[in-house]
Amino acid sequence: MAKRIPSWLKTELPDGRSLRRIRQVVASIGLNTICHEARCPNKAECFSQNSITFLILGRKCTRACGFCNVERSQPEAVDTDEPLKLVSACSRLGIDYVVITSVTRDDLADYGAGHFASCVRLLKAERCDCRIELLTPDFMGSFHLVDCIIDSGVDVFGHNVETVERLYPIVRDRACYDRSLGLLEYVKTKFPESITKSGLLLGLGETQEEVREALRQIRDTGCDIVTIGQYMQPSRRHLPVSDYVEPEIFEDLQAFAEDLGFIAMCGPRVRSSFGAKAAYHAVQSRRHLCE
16 A cells, blocks of 8 residues: 655645646646656745756666656657757756756667767856756666766766665666766766766665765765655655655765765755756855865
């Protein structure tokens, strides 16, 4: 029997006008958002704040992670006009901090790295005041492919570890815990001035000590920002929720992560792009104070 959703995860819907406006603009341009594809619980709230996470490289993923609502199927051809469409969307919506993620494209020779870089380069060329955060797949361990992404001028490079090492075979299709840590470490080692970011979802059967150990290991890569949120089962065919983690535990984990040196965003409804702009500026402020 499915667990009853607790009161702290239930919120009143904000004004739907922003939701409709952004949906219409995004659809008219021919773009996708992870907000819609992954059934994000914060979609209406974030849209009301003009915060959107675009989904590039199609809507169909080559992997089938047990927690993710994105469809697994034969992927579409890469839309080479997508960088232009992103510029158009950011201009029409007045977005000055854009978050871009993708489906996993294990079918492509470069796993989509070149397309990520093309999107960033054009956005930077056309909207020089725009800050860009990416949330990428693991590129099957071909870490050198991210060099072109960092060189494109991205402001935040993100890759989510998602869960603790023990649960990887259940939660993450064809992924590897050490590979995800290795990607974060590679970026920080080769490009030490870059800002890196990762995230975890709780409620998949992990223990609190496992979460703390994962946070230690993510921080050991040099990662700057971490997000921790509650897993919500998108449908009955996805992994069930093991536990709804109480807000007090998220508060404890936030304090623990901050003690490790992270800029941390933790809470039941937190997702990868939640508070992304504020977290970026917090890293920049910290760096300025340390100069």
